[in-house]
Each structure stands twice: as C-alpha cells, then as structure tokens.
Amino acid sequence: MSGLSGYDSEAIGFDSIPQAKRSGAQSGTQTNFSASGVGCQTTLNHDIGCTASEVVTSIKEPAGLNEFLRKVVPAMMDQLDQTERDFSSDSDDEEVLNAKLFQELKLHDGIGAGDHQTAVLGVTWSSAGNSLAVSIGKLQHETWCQNTGLIKVFTLKRAGGEKFVHSLDISEKNCVTVVKYHPSVAALLAYGTTSGEVVLCNLMNGNMEEGTQLASPSGCHGSRRVSALQWADAPLANVYLIMQIHNKGKRRGAADQVLFSSGSDGTLNVWQVNANQKVFENITSYQINSTRKVVPDITCFDFVKFYPLRASSDKVPDDIFVVGAKCGRLFLCKIHENIDPVYEVLEGHGTCVLDVAFGVQKPNIFVSVAIDSELRVYDVMQNAPIKVLCLDWPISCMAWLPTIPCVVLGQAEEGEIKVYNVSAGKPVPVEGFTGNTCVTCVAVSQIGTCRIASGDAEGRLRIWELPTRRIRLTGDDLDF
Numbered sequence: 505m506s507g508l509s510g511y512d513s514e515a516i517g518f519d520s521i522p523q524a525k526r527s528g529a530q531s532g533t534q535t536n537f538s539a540s541g542v543g544c545q546t547t548l549n550h551d552i553g554c555t556a557s558e559v560v561t562s563i564k565e566p567a568g569l570n571e572f573l574r575k576v577v578p579a580m581m582d583q584l585d586q587t588e589r590d591f592s593s594d595s596d597d598e599e600v601l602n603a604k605l606f607q608e609l610k611l612h613d614g615i616g617a618g619d620h621q622t623a624v625l626g627v628t629w630s631s632a633g634n635s636l637a638v639s640i641g642k643l644q645h646e647t648w649c650q651n652t653g654l655i656k657v658f659t660l661k662r663a664g665g666e667k668f669v670h671s672l673d674i675s676e677k678n679c680v681t682v683v684k685y686h687p688s689v690a691a692l693l694a695y696g697t698t699s700g701e702v703v704l705c706n707l708m709n710g711n712m713e714e715g716t717q718l719a720s721p722s723g724c725h726g727s728r729r730v731s732a733l734q735w736a737d738a739p740l741a742n743v744y745l746i747m748q749i750h751n752k753g754k755r756r757g758a759a760d761q762v763l764f765s766s767g768s769d770g771t772l773n774v775w776q777v778n779a780n781q782k783v784f785e786n787i788t789s790y791q792i793n794s795t796r797k798v799v800p801d802i803t804c805f806d807f808v809k810f811y812p813l814r815a816s817s818d819k820v821p822d823d824i825f826v827v828g829a830k831c832g833r834l835f836l837c838k839i840h841e842n843i844d845p846v847y848e849v850l851e852g853h854g855t856c857v858l859d860v861a862f863g864v865q866k867p868n869i870f871v872s873v874a875i876d877s878e879l880r881v882y883d884v885m886q887n888a889p890i891k892v893l894c895l896d897w898p899i900s901c902m903a904w905l906p907t908i909p910c911v912v913l914g915q916a917e918e919g920e921i922k923v924y925n926v927s928a929g930k931p932v933p934v935e936g937f938t939g940n941t942c943v944t945c946v947a948v949s950q951i952g953t954c955r956i957a958s959g960d961a962e963g964r965l966r967i968w969e970l971p972t973r974r975i976r977l978t979g980d981d982l983d984f
Contacts, residue, residue: 601970601975602936603970604970605966606955608964622640626959627958652675652679679698696729697730699727702724704717725766725771730765733765735762747787757781759781771791772790775787806826825839827860828858835849836849850888852872853872868884874899879893879899900943901914909927910924914943918939919938920939934970946959954970
C-alpha cells in the first residue's frame with residue numbers, strides 16, 4: 505500500500521477486471537498505472553508488486569477505487585495509531601504492589617523497663633533471615649538514661665504455621681540504641697547503649713550462656729550514646745586487620761571480625777572482635793572533623809561497597825566512607841591511621857541527618873535522609889548533591905532494598921512505609937503498608953522472599969512481605 509498512499513499498512517486485495525488482450529499490450533505479472541488528478545501517490549510505470557493481471561493505460565481504472573482508498577486508509581491509520589497509544593499508555597502504567605502483613609508482635613508487655621513509654625529502638629535481621637533481634641526502651645531521654653534496656657530475639661518456626669516466636673531476652677542496665685547482626689555469621693549480634701558501651705553476643709546455641717558476651721572497654725565514645733553500628737565486609741575487614749598487625753604486631757585469628765561504632769561524642773571506633781578467642785580490642789579511633797575544632801554529634805555512617813570484579817570504567821576509590829551529623833553536615837572520609845579522616849565536607853542538609861547509605865548498583869552513589877524530609881543523592885566525586893527530593897511527609901528512618909535502586913522510608917507521623925525509586929526520583933506504588941504511629945526503625949531481609957521489619961513508637965513490630973520482583977525497572981534506573 506505504500507505505493508498507493510502515504511500510509512503504511514497491510515496489502516489490500518481486490519478482484520481484477522478481466523480484459524481482452526489487445527495488440528501492442530505486454531503481458532506480465534506487474535500492474536502499471538497511469539493516473540492524474542487523484543489523491544494517491546502513484547506514478548507512471550511504478551512497480552507496486554501487485555499480482556493482478558495487467559490493465560493497460562487506455563483502460564479506465566476500477567470505478568471509485570482510488571476514492572475509496574483515499575477515504576478509508578487515513579481512517580484506518582488513525583485508528584491504528586490510537587490503538588497503539590492506548591496500548592502504550594496501559595503498558596507504561598506502573599503496577600500497584602500489595603504489601604502483605606506477615607506478622608505483628610506487641611512488645612510492650614512485661615519487658616521490665618519501668619513505667620515509661622516503650623518504643624522499638626532498633627531491629628536487625630540475621631544473615632539467614634530466620635531470626636530477628638529487636639531493641640525496646642525509651643525513645644527520648646531528657647538528660648541521661650536511667651532506664652533498663654531489653655533485646656528480644658525472635659526465631660522463625662515453620663512447624664504449625666510459619667511465624668516468628670520469642671526465643672531469647674538480653675537485658676541491659678541502659679536502653680539499647682542500636683542492634684546489628686553480622687551479615688554472614690548468623691550467631692554474632694552486636695549492640696550499643698546510651699551509656700556508650702558496645703557489646704558483642706555469641707548466640708551459637710541460641711541462648712546466653714556465661715562467657716558469650718564481650719563488652720568494649722569502659723569510657724569509649726565518652727560514655728555517650730552509641731548512634732550507629734556496622735560490620736565490615738571481608739575486603740574492608742582485611743584492610744583494618746592488616747593495619748592492626750602493623751601497629752601492634754599481633755597475629756590475626758581466622759574468626760577475627762571488624763566492627764564499627766559511632767557515638768554522639770564525635771568518635772568512630774574500629775574494633776577487632778573474636779567471639780571464640782574473647783577478643784575485643786580497638787584498632788583505631790577516629791575523631792571526626794577534629795582538625796577544624798568542630799566535633800559533630802554523629803548520627804550515622806556508611807562505607808563504600810567494594811566490588812573487585814566491577815568494570816574498570818566503574819572503578820572508584822574503595823577507601824571512602826561518609827559520616828552524617830545532627831547538625832546536617834555530611835563528611836567524606838578516607839581510611840587511614842590519622843585521627844581525623846575527613847578530607848571534604850559536603851553541601852549537607854539543613855537539619856539532623858537520619859541515615860546515610862551507599863547503594864550497590866553504583867559504587868560511588870550514596871543517599872541521605874534528614875528530618876526536613878529531604879532525600880538527597882550524592883556522588884562521592886562531587887561536592888553538591890546530584891539530586892534533591894523534597895517529600896511532603898516527615899521521614900523517620902531509611903533502608904535500601906538490596907537488589908534494586910529503591911529505598912524503604914518510614915513515616916514519622918502516620919506510621920506508614922513508603923518505597924521510593926531513588927534513581928527515577930519517584931515513589932513506587934505500594935498498598936498495604938499501614939500504621940498509626942511513628943515508625944522508628946526499618947530493616948530489610950531478602951533471603952528468598954523480601955521481608956521488611958518495622959518498629960514503631962508504641963512498641964509494635966510488624967513484618968511485611970513485599971513482591972519486589974514485580975517492581976518494573978528500566979536501564980535508566982541504574983544511571984542516577
């Protein structure tokens with residue numbers, strides 16, 4: 505049809521008009537048209553590949569054919585275009601995901617923590633995804649903490665219906681501000697307190713026997729609140745364990761691990777720990793921004809993810825970490841033995857930084873969230889953020905979804921959870937996340953099914969299942 509009109513469509517067949525062969529006419533399988541004054545684009549001796557018998561130029565064309573095509577073809581093409589637009593619109597609409605409430609646990613009954621309002625202060629998943637450790641205590645302290653703290657451990661039981669059941673209690677003389685399972689050794693659990701202590705627990709047998717707890721030396725973090733904990737992955741742990749060998753000449757054990765802890769006194773401690781050998785020693789203690797004589801109240805930190813098999817075009821320095829502060833500043837730091845590791849102060853938030861986290865898709869990209877409801881995306885090669893997302897609801901906490909460039913955000917008022925595509929800068933439509941009070945913490949486990957644990961200010965722990973495999977992503981979602 506491209507030879508008959510200006511539109512592309514499938515060929516339309518019609519019955520040819522038999523004609524008697526005249527002298528001087530050439531037979532063949534191609535029809536030659538000669539027409540003028542009609543609304544088609546045919547030209548003399550134009551080969552259109554039609555299999556009808558030849559009609560010589562002196563024979564009149566089928567009555568009304570060109571007029572029919574001139575009227576019908578444009579309408580057909582308009583209809584096809586409209587159908588294509590409708591189909592494209594339907595396919596571009598994002599599917600609304602449904603988060604399923606897997607289990608809800610009320611933790612405020614019988615915790616022995618006094619008569620204060622009990623809140624979930626921290627939650628963490630074991631490496632196997634079959635255990636949860638939850639810290640409960642008082643959310644706000646006017647001065648110093650005078651309340652006892654408690655960690656409850658829940659284990660997944662499949663007999664009689666899959667659910668998490670209470671298996672262990674760990675008591676502390678002060679509120680436990682943060683808890684963190686080791687990412688690969690399921691039995692190792694670390695936690696920090698409001699009095700500055702960092703404690704390591706070995707839960708190998710699922711209980712707290714004598715000698716299964718190791719505590720940091722007294723007075724670390726200036727006896728002030730431990731704000732964040734993180735375990736080093738194997739390459740990062742190797743860097744600090746080699747540093748320890750050079751400094752103290754000690755041989756490293758096969759089960760040695762490296763644990764980081766930050767405090768509101770502006771220090772970030774690096775610990776060498778070994779639950780089997782009862783080792784809990786300080787490798788180095790960073791004084792963040794001490795050379796500028798403005799010591800921050802550290803709220804969070806994270807180290808760049810190390811991927812040795814990444815393409816050379818994507819290589820970035822693997823000795824970088826970022827520290828967030830209560831004043832809103834973000835400090836870029838380098839791993840070395842200097843007391844102050846800060847080499848650049850980024851253009852930060854206007855108020856308290858709640859969390860910072862490097863992504864796994866791009867090694868040089870990290871995100872930060874603050875009380876002012878800003879979500880910022882940074883490149884470690886730039887001082888200013890590459891993206892600033894101003895949300896219209898208050899943020900209280902954040903966690904990355906492990907396999908996609910999306911974060912889970914807790915709300916500080918309505919108690920809902922939001923999923924946000926950081927690269928595209930838009931929310932992921934999810935229904936089912938409900939609540940009625942401030943979400944205080946979130947943690948994500950993607951061992952098979954993606955499960956999100958969230959705690960709130962009234963002592964409730966909710967476990968959600970989210971079908972993350974149905975989140976549609978494009979190649980642009982990895983470009984930031």
